[in-house]
Amino acid sequence: MIPISEVLLPDRVNLELAARDQAGGVDEVLSKLNGDPRVQDWGALVQVVTERNAPALACNECGVCIAHGRTDAVSSLVMAAGRSTAGLISPEVDGRVSLVFVAGIPSAFNSEYLRIVGAIVRICCDRELLKKLLATNDPAAFVGILALGEAKL
Numbered sequence: 001m002i003p004i005s006e007v008l009l010p011d012r013v014n015l016e017l018a019a020r021d022q023a024g025g026v027d028e029v030l031s032k033l034n035g036d037p038r039v040q041d042w043g044a045l046v047q048v049v050t051e052r053n054a055p056a057l058a059c060n061e062c063g064v065c066i067a068h069g070r071t072d073a074v075s076s077l078v079m080a081a082g083r084s085t086a087g088l089i090s091p092e093v094d095g096r097v098s099l100v101f102v103a104g105i106p107s108a109f110n111s112e113y114l115r116i117v118g119a120i121v122r123i124c125c126d127r128e129l130l131k132k133l134l135a136t137n138d139p140a141a142f143v144g145i146l147a148l149g150e151a152k153l
Contacts, residue, residue, distance in 0.1 A: 002077065002112050004119065005147040007103075012036070012080040013139035017100070022090040025082060025100045026054050026067045032080035033104065044073035045104045054102075056092040059124040062134065063090055063097030066117055074104040077113055081142065083134065098134060099124065123149035 012032045019025040030049055033039055048069030056065040065088070080102045087096025101120060105113045123129050129149045136142050 002116070003147060004079075004116055004150050005143055007077050007116060008079040008081055008101075008143055008146065010139040010143050012078075013142050014080075014082040015137060015139060015142065017082045017084040017088070019084065019088060020086075022054065022056060022065055022088045022092075022097050022100075025084060025088040025097065026050070026065065026102060029080045029082035029100045029102045030067070032082070033078055033102065036078055038076050038078045039074055039104065041071075041073035044071055045069065048073065049102060049104065056090045056097050057121070058093045058095065059121065060127050060130050061095060062099065062124065062130055063087065063093040063095055064121070064124050065090065065097045065100045066103070066120065067100070068103040068105060068113070068117070070105045070107055070109070072107050074106055076106060077109060077116075078104045079116075083142075119150045119153055120146065122153060126152075 048071040054067030082100045
């Protein structure tokens with residue numbers, strides 16, 4: 001089992017997204033993966049992530065978007081995250097999206113990605129953990145909150 005803290009690194013977290021809408025937020029978060037040594041073909045990763053509609057859902061009155069793509073452009077599972085304090089306009093949820101996660105998944109990868117995404121959704125559905133994710137100003141603490149929530153599952 002790969003822990004979230006090995007997939008989502010603190011320097012891949014942007015806690016001050018400038019984007020106004022969900023698509024812009026996905027692009028901004030995706031840009032955190034540019035230069036990651038696990039990304040072997042940046043253009044292919046961008047294409048596979050942006051060509052599909054990123055699902056958004058509401059958890060505790062907070063919109064969460066999880067954009068992803070399966071591709072040979074990455075050597076291992078990579079993830080970035082972002083937070084918008086103003087919230088991003090989304091066509092899929094009432095209210096606004098506050099958290100955005102982007103993942104690149106190797107083509108031959110097993111179901112580990114689904115476990116991690118499921119854990120993120122369950123963590124965001126926990127009011128106390130979500131409150132901490134929305135309040136922290138430290139990317140390492142953001143990852144730590146996710147790791148704590150994952151350990152509780």
